[in-house]
Amino acid sequence: MDVCNVHAPNCLDQQELEEISKTCTVSLPWSSLSVLICQKLKQTVTTFGTLSGEAEVQLNDQVEKLCHIFLERTAVPFTIQRICELLLNPKHCYKDVFKFLKGLEKVAQINLTVDSKVESEVNPANSENNTMIQENLETANYNIVNGTAEEELVDHAGLPMQLDP
Structure with a gap:
């Protein structure tokens, strides 16, 4: 057909x-x-x-x-x-x-x-991208500097976030 x-x-x-x-x-x-x-x-x-x-x-x-x-x-x-x-x-x-x-x-x-x-906009918790962002925010990266672990905040892409003083 x-x-x-x-x-x-x-x-x-x-x-x-x-x-x-x-x-x-x-x-x-x-x-x-x-x-x-x-x-x-x-x-x-x-x-x-x-x-x-x-x-x-x-x-x-x-x-x-x-x-x-x-x-x-x-x-x-x-x-x-x-x-x-x-x-x-x-x-x-x-x-x-x-x-x-x-x-x-x-x-x-x-x-x-x-x-x-529309579902992901209405209910952001169901969005795969938002889930990944949430996981990144919940688990911070750790860098070892001079033998000590320092916590580093990262954004949704895994890049370091700069905090303004």
Whole structure:
């Protein structure tokens, strides 16, 4: 089955993608939005011109691969705004269709979802990054200076913190 030929409901159109690209506000369920993205992707690759032979087969394979990535997701990717920007204006950053598809693939493969990002902002204790910061603050580094241990405070990246007197 050609997943990029799946038809989205008539109410979905380019305005939804434009809204997401400007505001990062998603009003559609991911199941509908992913179909819309696949349709837009197929339309967008045609703006780069037509290919023939092996290049056309390779292009279709890459488009199908991206559509599968989008359709297999269960939630809105955190990079949804950038995905929409690329689909709406692909030639802003890319002059070659294959480079465009590779760039879109990299953005699409980010595993963080909007829901998980919101959860980490609402409940910072659940955030993996915040957990690492907390661990760094709880366990200070010790430096041995002239045979004695001195405690050194470190920031979240493990770098020494300067304390102002």
